[in-house]
Structures are given as C-alpha cells and as structure tokens.
Amino acid sequence: MHSGVTLRELRDKVLVFLGEEPDFESMLHQLRKELTACAPRRQVDVMVDVGRRILSEEELQCLERAVEERPNLRLVCIVDSIDMASRPAWWPTEPNGASNHLQVSHPEPRDADTDEQIAWSEYTADALVTYGHEHQGGMSANAHLRKCTLRSGQSVCFDGDVVILGDVNHGAEVVATGDVLVMGTLRGVVHAGSGGNSRAIVAAVRLEATQLRIAGVVARPPDEGGAKHATRYPEVARVLGETVVIERLGAQPSSGQRGKAHWLIQ
C-alpha cells in the first residue's frame, strides 16, 4: 500500500510529504487536493519532502507550480529523504515496517518555537533545492513600478521585482534581483535574478532584448532572422539548466509545448 501525499501544518510552515505514489501525475493530483484543503489564512512557508523520488527538471517545475499556485503558500525548499541520518530531532521515529520510508501520520507538534526553528533549519539545511526569497513573494511590497518607457541610456536597478509599464528601448538597462516584467516591448538589456537567483524570470509583451541575463547566465537572440523571429505574443524567459529558454507566456509545460527558442549562451 503506497502512502499518499500528506501535509503537516506547523505554526507558520507546512511540511508536505509526497509519499510513495509512483505515478507522478497521480501524486500531483493528490498534492493539489491536499494543498487546496490546506488553505492557510496567512502566508506560510512550504517545505516539500520528495522522499526517495528522483525528479526531473520538468517535474520539479510542476511541483513548484502546484505549490505557488495556491494563495498564501510560499515554497521555501525541497528536500529528499534519501539520507536517513539527517532526520531532525522532532521527527517521529517509527518507520513504516513495510518500506524504509518515513510515514508521518498525526505527529505531535512541538510547542517550543525555538526547537522548531532549529530543527527546521537543520532539516532544510541539506535541501535539494532552496528558493531564495529576498522579499515577500509575488508582486507585493517589494516591487518597483516604472510607469513610462525606458529610453536609451536610462537604467533601473532594484532589489526586488521590477515592472515597466512601457517599452524598454535599445540602450536601456533593467537590473533586478527578482523578476522583470515589461508591459511593452523589451529591446534593451535586462538582468533578472542579479543576486544569483536563477529562478528569476523575464517576461515581456514583446521580447526582443539585445541581451538577456538571468543570474549568471548571459544569452543573446539567435543569429538567424532577428526581426523575422519577432513574435506577436507575450513571452517569458527562464533558465533551464544552463540555457535560457523562451516560452510563450501562459503555456503549460506538461502539455508538451516547450520553449520556442533556445537563446545562445555567451
């Protein structure tokens, strides 16, 4: 009997255990159900334990999206349980006899905040993937909004997300530690995730950047075509492994509609 997705809700954190359901899609379905039922009133940090599951990049992204879709849930890290020795002190110690996996069912919550904090940080110290949130997630307090076109020679540098209501002309620059959204044509140079956050994205109504940088990856448009490749729909650029991939904004990755173009890495 495979254990399904379980949630453990702490004071301001939610621990998600993906269980042993082998089929990824079924597991995802269960996860979404659990997360919907969870519905916290304030924003909580979410840690996902994938158990001994080996996830592909695509699956990882599905997982991220499943969590981030829900309001008030902020994905902080993903851990796996492959190394049993890093089990934290408050973890229930009776493993399920049928498998070597931990099955958590109705564990007693610890009272002391400090204990939890320490245990939490130990547990997540070896996280598979950690999500840097330098600020409140999404477009809330720490977003810089520029309500005009950025002309050549002008630059915007911000610690957080940046939204430009207008174009970014050639010779203009946007540097942000978070995401960059351009509600217009992006023609200049943009650097998202400038502090090293490779999960940052660049999105634009028309993405025609001279050069695009996300974290440490620098990319330029494909050589052939240039203007002929100009698309008429909004696109988003993100880093996938070592490359920058441009996708149509709103495309579902699981539907097979992969990135339209792989930009050339400098």
Add this chain to the structure above:
Amino acid sequence: MADSIAYVVASGKGGVGKTTAVSNIGFALAQRGKKVVLVDADIGLRNLDVALGLENRVVYDLVDVVEGVCRLKQALVKDKRAENLYLLPAAQTRDKNAVNPVQMQELVERLKEQFEFVLIDCPAGIEQGFKNSIAGADSAIIVTTPEIAAVRDADRVIGLLEAAAKSDPRLIVNRVRPNMVKRGDMMHTADIVEILCVELLGVVPEDDQIIVSTNKGEPLTMRQSALAGTAFKNIAARLAGEQVAFMSLDADEGFVSRLFKALGLRG
C-alpha cells in the same frame, strides 16, 4: 515678447542635419514675416554662419556677448535676404566650456524679448555643449535620419530632455529615401515614431540640392522648387501654428516610368 518661444534643435548623432534644419526653417519662418534669431551653440566648430552664407560678416560672437565684450546688438548679424532674420554666431577660437548653462539661459531670455522665434543649433553629443544649448530652451526639435544608430542617439537625447523637464519634443526625420524605404532597406518613419514616442513635426527627403545650398550659403527654402525645401517650409508652417499635411514622398513618376509600369516592365 509675448508668445516668444525658444527651440533647441538637437539630435545626439552628428551630421544628421541640425544646422541645415535650423538655417532652412529659420529662413522659412522669416519669409512668413516672423521675427527670428538663429543661435549657433556649437562653439569651436561653428557651421551655422557658413550654411547661411554670413561668415564674412561675423564680427562678434556669442562668447563675446556672454563675457560682456560687446553688446548683444553688435553681435547679431542681420540676413539681408529676409526681413527680421538674425544670426548670433558661435566663437570659433574657443570651446564649449567658454559658457555655462546659466549664461545661456540668460542670453536666450534676452533674445526672447526681441524675437518671436529663437532657434538654437545644438552641437552633436550630450556633454557641455548640449547642456548649454538646452538650458534656455522652452521646447525641443529632435532631428534624426532613418538609421538605427541615429534613432538610438535620438532616443538617448529625448530621455535627457525629459529628465531636464523639456517635455514634448517634436521630431524631424531627415534624409529619407522613399525608394529604399519601399525596398525595406531603410526604416519607415512610422517605425521611428513608434520607437521614439514623440510627435512628428516633419519628414524631409534626401536632396542633393542641400549640399549645393550649404556650400553656397543659400538656404534651400529661398527657392521654390526643391523637395527638401518644401518640406522645411511645411515644418516652418507647422511651427507657426498651421496644420499642414505631410507630403507624399513617393518618387516622382515621369511618363516613361508610368508607361513601363503599365506594360508590366517594372515593379
């Protein structure tokens, strides 16, 4: 004077036609009966006097006025070909550090007391000369050619003008070659306006006669025929408040080419 206005004609890029525009538009405005003064702010590399054919008559210049060596009236050169057209030339033996923005602003204020239109010919670049030129201006006219590099520089200049609170610059697209635009080898004016997001003041076609006119020191708007001359006259009319439709710049078709077209021998 009430309703006096000072325009700075800037571009960023050099050689796109600022001085040509200033001399031709200035002359056309004077022909319409306006009181016009043209100010050459390109200290050290003065050209406006050459374009107007007035270089032999320059005695004092802008720097002399600012330094108090002479009175403003002594430095103004009257163009005898038009009523109420004057030139305030630049100094050739000095450079752009000879004046500062405050001095330029005061000078332009004094000129606005006497003239309806003050056109300031700005040097290329964005350094001291540019800063001096925009100081006294109420509004700006940006000149660009239909080339990517020129448009980039114009964009930069527009950004600097907006930062200096000289809002609503207007654009002249100069040296347009309609055949090249048709072939797709040259930028379309509509694309330029889309990128720069400013109001279009005029489109001036490429015209060999411009070179002749600048060398001779006779602005093209003095004569009737030339295509570029008409474009500059229309620009002057718009500045004077008239609504003038933009010229169609399709290449003139003679009888033979129309015949060829009818026979399907030419695209």
